[in-house]
Amino acid sequence: SQQGEEDPQALSIQEGENATMNCSYKTSINNLQWYRQNSGRGLVHLILIRSNEREKHSGRLRVTLDTSKKSSSLLITASRAADTASYFCASSGTYKYIFGTGTRLKVLA
C-alpha cells in the first residue's frame, strides 16, 4: 500500500478535552495537509503546513511537522461533539497526495 500511517487508529475523548493524532509518511514532501471526513460526507480540508514550517495554528487546530522524522501531529483543543469524524493526513511532493490510514475520533458529550 502507498498509504502513510496514522495513530491512534481510534480515539475516544470527552467533550472539552484535547485530541492529538499523529501521522508518519515515507518520502520527502513539499507540504502536508490534514483533512476531516464525517460519516456520509466528503473530505474537508483543515490545514496545510509547508515543509519549511514547523508549526501552524488555525482556530482550535495546531499542526506540527518534523521532516527529519517524517512525521506530523494534529492537535484539536477543547473538542466538541461536532469534531467527531475521521481525520487524515495527506503528504505531497510536486502534485501527488498520499493519504494516511486515518484516525477515527469520537467526542462524547
Next chain:
Amino acid sequence: GAGVSQSPRYKVAKRGQDVALRCDPISGHVSLFWYQQALGQGPEFLTYFQNEAQLDKSGLPSDRFFAERPEGSVSTLKIQRTQQEDSAVYLCASSIAGTSGYEQYFGPGTRLTVT
C-alpha cells in the same frame, strides 16, 4: 458557488459490467484527482490530470481502469469488466493550481458495489 459534484452517488453493478463515473470539478481548477477509498481506509491515489493531460496514472489498479478529461473540465473514470474487489467509494478532487500546496476540494464520492 458549486463545489465538486460526482454522479452517480451510488452504483450497483453486476460482475463483468462496465461502469462510468463522472466528476464535475470546480470551474477553472487546473488539477483533478481520482481516489479510491475502501471502507475504514484513507483515500488511495488513482490518477492525476493537469487540465486535459493525464500526468500520472500510476495508481490505477489494472488496465480495466481508464480515466479521461478531454476538455480539461469534466472527467470520467471508467471501469471495464468490474470485479468484486472494485467495490469502494471513488472520490474526485480538484485544486486550483497545477502543483501541490493548494487545498483539494473533494466531491461526495460514488459508492460502487459490485455483486
